[in-house]
Amino acid sequence: MSPAWNTPVLPAAAAALALALAACAGGARLPPPPPQTFSAAEIEKGAELAKLADCQGCHTADGGQAFAGGRPLNSPFGTIYTRNITPDPRTGLGRYSREAFIRALRRGVRFDGAELYPAMPYDHFAYADDEDLGALYAYLMTRRPKDQPPTPNKLIPPANIRGAVAIWKALFFHPGRFQPTPGRSAAFNRGAYLVQSLGHCGACHTPHNFLDAEETSKPLQGGVQEGWYAPPLNALSPASVPWTPEHVYSFLRTGFDRDHSAAAGPMGSVVRELARAPEADVRALSVYLATLMQPSPAAKGAARPADHVAQAAAAQPAGARLYAGACAACHDAGAAMMREGRPPLQFATPPQEDRPTDVVQVILHGLQPATGPRGPYMPAFAGTLSDAQVADVAAYVRARYSDRPPWKDLASAVAKARRQGGEG
Template sequence: MSFSWIFRRRTLGGAAAAGLGGALAALALAWRPVIAPIPVPPPSSFSTDQVARGATLADIGDCSVCHTAEGGRPLAGGRPLATPFGVLYSDNLTPDPDTGIGHWSPEAFKRAMKDGIGRDGAHLYPALPYEHFTHVTDADLDALYAFLMTRQPVHAEAPANRLIPPLGFRPLLAGWKLLFLHKGPVPFDPSHSAEWNRGAYLTEGFAHCGACHTPRNLAGGEEGSRAYGGGVAEGWRATALDASNPAARAWTRDALYTYLATGISPDHSAAAGPMGPVIKGLSTAPEADVRAIATYIASKMLGREAAEPSPTLIDNTAAAAKAYTAGATLFAGACAGCHSQGAPMLGQGRPSLSLASNLGDGDPTSAIQDLLQGIEPPVAGRGPKMPGFADSLTDAQVAEVLAYIRARYTNRPAWPGLEKAVRVTRKEGAEP
């Protein structure tokens, strides 16, 4: 037996031992204990005030939006969420003992919200934005728990997730959390008002605005260095909420409050897409909390207000019609009745298209979605309604209309590759 053979065998053995040790260390890192089930707590065990406070936090946090399937019972889960990594289905948050959280203790609930760990010890996917909920207080989580535990139990099993292999292996999430789950309270900033600090707590915590309005890296983590620089939400472009915000008129605190409370700002535009349900929740939240959120977000956009307080409305009708003849014709037939100067419906809470943030954005995604899917008032009886044209306009026609509208109502350069962008957006809108 040669010395080299013995050396190789020892080297391979050492490598195998090191690999096994690394695997065991990784499993130890990922392992979390099961928290024992409890009897389903009776609704009478929670105070009326605590339940009411939890209801408010649930509205601010949009819980029912993600945890209610189309046509399903409120908070019973099963709603699909398309991600770059596959499709996830939301969990049942009702106190059903078999398919919901009926047997979860307050400790199990708080661990899920702050650490992303289920009662059974399994890692939860960050579609549950525990990146943000980890910053909220235990008292507020107890109130949210009280609200959920007093809902009507619904027996509803969520469908199995459909993820790209090996992402269905939940222990991998332990490594993701080491990189992207940053715990700790939202710092109180004494240089700002109490209202601003309340807004910071709500925005960074329950409202989790950065989950949509911040770019994400290839691993799905928020890019902290570009916080509120714009992101993606359910196939829509989530507009930047920093100084790069593309609105024609700078957002003020009061304009933001009006928009968040009603879904429309006369100096900007109307809420559409995923913002609709957000507005619906905030419309029932306490005015002080909504104003606090508006105050905090407005401070993120500082730098624009002094530069562009109130620009002149733009309408390059002749030049746009010459450049995009087909788009001008389509606009006259489908859009002019509501959006052209002098249109009878233009003054009924319908801002000029020159003020629409989506038209000024460098990314056409949300403008495309507006035209394909239309706009529904998020709060009954408030704001304009626009039909969708997905079934009546081809990709080429949608691109023509949008190219014309962009040229007519903004001074921004044309969107490149617009027809392809329409085709991709339409396809993504049809998923999952």
């Protein structure tokens, strides 16, 4: 949603104050129920929903205990560290009753009434139903507790003032409830529910404004998250081959699809969880997303980008030489990797995108298999290629594997990607 600059200051401030007072009124600490309170069926359902929401991926630091928090999330205003969501009574969810937990996910309010930063996607969780949120609570409250205090956030003013989030909410947080689409299949509506609520796909795949709020008028039209570009999941998809439900299912379940590309960056964590999620739910996601991405102008008639080897080499000679030495052994026709069914670059989505972000990130930081050792792997070249060389390779990949115009200002894109780092 675009900033509402025509909103009068006093009404906005009054709305923010009302939100804060309402939060405090409902923020009393209540003792959580003991683990034996929850049924095995409710815990199992919560486990499935936690995978669909990628709770572990966000709330687990490298080398840390699952769900104990401490993972850094980069934002335009600094670094936010995810919180401990184990049932520890001092530093985790042990301080939350079921009602307080649902209030936190639905309204973005902590157990003590303080505002939660929207890095926790409560603008999506608000669309989930109480039964699902209750099951998620049951699952998290039965994990192994970990006494791990939160890592202090590193935010610039005024974002470092937690109370300022109330103003942000008054401007941008307008939660609703999921409404199924009449006439659509049960699988379509289940997928729509998961995408809009617990799956929170729009948190990455929707553009954000300068205050880091989703532009709700442009749902799933592509966004930037943690230095990676999350491409559109609608008819603006840059994929050169049409996404079918089977294509989407393969990608979400395994981390790659033969006619598209491999999961990279933050998507790797999502795929690791979806690989263990209920098959019916992943298929529902696939039905819904494939429907949104049809028809894609880039994929009309299943047109595949030409492999312009000679023309690309003439246009980008430096990049062609580097590619021949560093990339061709894996990516050219006949290479062992290609015989194993890995996505060919002429079908991959990143070379077709409007910005070079993902191609540059993959060259710098490589790929790690999302779902096991047999998944796609690529070494990182950040330590062996200079910024100018990375830019040359990216320019050559664009020219060889796409019919689209050259990317502009590649040098700046490479420098920015190197500063931000990557997550394979």
